[in-house]
Amino acid sequence: MPDLGDLPAHRPLPATVRRDARRRLQAGLAPRSGRAVVGALALALTVLAVPLGAAVLTVGSRTDVTPAAGAEIPQLQAVPPEQMFDARSGAPRDAARRCTAAGGREAARWQPILTVSARGDTVVAYRTGSGARFCELTPATVALSAAASAAGDGTPRITYVSALGTVAGVTGPGTGDVTVFDPGTPDPMTESGNPAVTRDGVFVLPNTFSGTIGSLRLTAGATSIVVEAADLPRAVTPRTDRPQPAGDASSAAGRGLADCLGGATPPIVDPHAWQPGAVLALNDNERILLGRYHDLLAVCVRRGAPGAPGTPTVTVDEGGASSGLRTAEADGNALFFTRTVFYGFRATSQGASASDTVAVTGLVKDPRVATVSISRPHRAAVTAPVTGGTFILPGIGLNEGAGPDGDRSRISALDSQGRPLGSAMISS
Amino acid sequence: MTYSIGLGDIVVHPGVALVASAADEDLWPLITAGHHGAFTVLYERHAEAVWNYAYRLTASWSEADDLLSVVFLTAWRRRRDLRLVHGSALPWLYVVTTNVCRGERRRLARLFRALPRLLAPDTPDHAERLAEHDAAGDRLRRVLAAVDRLPRAEREAVQLCLLGGTPVADAAAMWGISASSVHSRLARARARLHDLVLEDPDA
Structure with a gap:
């Protein structure tokens, strides 16, 4: 009989093996830039184009960049800046109309390069006879940068910052992706900062940083530049060109929402126009307040001692990629979108806090929806009314349905008569 | 460059500290929610154990090297299935x-069947052959050849508990069965391994 008691002893993991595996793991975690995607496509086409014998060699050579000989790297999901900021060429008609109106007569000759958006903030980059200009729009306001051109050596230069936490600038046409790091903004997407949408000599990061931008670090390829606050362009004061109805500032919910939104990072667009939505005390220490502005959902979670106002944490969601991966949200649909919030954190023996309980908050896009209900494997359904176009479904356990069939739950939208209007799956 | 976009998916309590000492159960909800930093902590903690286990399943240190990152990338992709056993x-x-x-072996088997003339099966270089041609490795290969012939339930019990050193109670919790069932599978596996040796003395 094979001796199962005489197995080779455990070995310490060599540092080089650990490091190489970590590098491959991080390569799987890293976002794939447009250039990398093009490169991958080119490689794929090359492989298809060569004879089979050469293809086998190509597979072998891929071991330099893949974890196992010939194995395909399972790429992890990540949101590249082009997707996160919904980058598109040119400018939407309404945005172009507002920007050119703000630019005066000469604006008719401006050429739109690209448009990016996040959380109700839209930036259009223009090529003009005197350089690049950036036009920033919210539903209510417009702001326009001065024209600026790239330095002769193509070094990236910041030419526009705004109180909405937007940073934009110019760079050489051959410059690679630009990343901007703001020491004052928590949770940068990467160690070197937040990747900008970079295209045709401009880079833009809309509604990303805090409202008062200090010094910034720009990274483009191997080049890294620190731009001191004094060297940044002065923030342009926006002009209201589309006045919006004022939000509810008189009710307790309205005042509570305004208190939350005032300190958000990145700043909230048109903060005085938001309407309060559903409010729910999750427990003695945590409370959720929702707000709505057009199809934007603000989720404010206040945490603090019982009776105290608590510290607010605000997230603005528009149902797209601008708030990151939507891995624990309802599938896209025409009735509503969701934003999952963890709460009920408990202290652990290691001094950290942990939670596997979420509240599924959301915004309703169809006015017929009166209530929403989430069904869960082996648990009673949770139902919530729609308040101000928003809802909160509390007490959802992350792992409550774990098992061979997964833990997918379904959210259903119901009208005022309780008739189902539609539903979407959610991984909770 | 480490992508930590997963932070955007959750609202993290200000007291959350992603430190190397954070327990798996602290990391678990963050990983499930897509937090890259938390997953990296998990990698650093368990990489050595997974690497050794991969060796015990393949009898090849070079394969274990390659499998290490594949295992963790696969684990990331399937993080919603992540289950903690006794923390x-x-x-x-x-x-x-x-x-x-198992998937890698199937894939290679298919490749060898499809390309018999173009790809010579498993031709490690001389250095690797020398490095891996040790008595312990030979013994392990004989063990694995016999274990591969076991029925699935018994094979998995042997792999997890005897090759991986997982306590029977943890394996039972992992599979949602009683500890006595795991003991029973292991006992049957030992008996069957004994019979396999009688059938094939080279095993």
């Missing part, structure tokens, strides 16, 4: 390792 993610990572090894 540890290691038993689940062992299951992922077992599945990855």
